[in-house]
Amino acid sequence: MSEIPGDLKFLKSHEWARAEDSGLVRVGISDHAQGQLGDLVYVELPEIGSQVKAGEGAAVVESVKAASDIYSPVTGEVVEINEELNDNPETINEDAFGKGWIFAVKPSDRGELDELLSADEYAEVMENDDH
């Protein structure tokens, strides 16, 4: 199993959220998720300025085989998107917790972060996934 950075929060559906000093919440998918999806070939990014809601689809990642919705962990406005993924979607395969981030949200309620899974709780979800 891959290392899970301790500063991240997770959704059961494998998205991660990182609360940054700037006040933004950066979002991606876990290393486990990229491994399950396989080679990623396309990422449909949200538009800058669009509103996203916690638990609702905000982006789509497509592997060779299937398309998967990416849910936003928090409600707010999309203020950054990872344009690098337009040309190199495989960046998510290579560095899911780092360079493979997908979008960043200016959250309307940072309290929503408290409802997400901790790294340890997410590790448990994954273990159950493997059974």
Add this chain to the structure above:
Amino acid sequence: MTDKTVLNETHRALGARMVDFGGWDMPINYGSQIEEHHAVRQDAGMFDVSHMTVIDLHGDGTRDFLRHLVANNVDKLKVQGKALYTCMLNEHGGVIDDLIVYFFDEAHFRLVVNAATRAKDLAWIQQQAAAFGIEVKERPDFAMIAVQGPQARAKVLGLLHDIDRPRIEKLGKFAAAAGQGPGGMPLFVARTGYTGEDGFEIIVPNEHAVALWNALADAGVRPAGLGARDTLRLEAGMNLYGQDMDEDVSPWEANLGWTIALDEGRDFIGRAALEKQKAEGVKRVMVGLVLDDKGVLRHGQKVLTANGEGEILSGSFAPTLNKAVAFARIPVGEPGDVRVDIRGREVPVRIVKYPFVRDGKPQPGI
């Protein structure tokens, strides 16, 4: 309970990602589907296709039975080992399954049918065979390994017994022969495949399958999963049962008209329906689509044409082309500007002739 091929442990030891495939626990990839795809296009890859169903037909009237059972004409099979691709139809001309028929002798033919359709195929064949007094014998004692790619034949030939090699080297396309592999294991080697590359599909007794797989790996053949098999066959313009055709689709509508033999005096199942459909004019056609924008075409997406809506059948990112391609079934007639509805966004696509890739090369205009 999921079925397992005799190579299941071998796949797991190689670190394969396993998925349920029509009730079988099969490798989707061994790490990277794209790398496996390229390995087959550029060198040689192997697939465990032991989940496919091998059925031997025995009896003096086997040829007559097959004349009745399938839409292509088995009278084309004149030489021992020759193979024929055909559809098996219902009375309405819908496709029950697509399969390969091998000719051994007048009292023995072999069918290789799909995995997911095994139960219904066997029931249908047995039902039809009764009147002909044909014995229908499933062969779960066989495993099957497909070795595909420009170097596939050379790598397999290197493993054959010296006495068999020249004969199997000369084997024409869609023909098969028996021979011996490593340690004298008996092999049935067919120059067939599902990737658009040259190569062999090898039927081997279960007890020798792991040894054959390992010998192929030692010869430099790369294990490839069913994920790569799917993108390869899509690029090569080959239909997948259940996605591109089923019992509600006729071969005319699945671009398989070339497999229908309307030879005189042969009354095969579904013939009347096919002739009626042809006389009245086929309403739907299967076309190839290319997406030049970013994105991926997927099964079930709506296709918008000047004549109404159609739908994507098989659709995927095509690794050899580095863009998305698909088969679609659309209303017959001049389609105008064609668009595909991708999650509410209408994206323009081009209709093209397929195969998209042949002998490892993207086809002109793709």
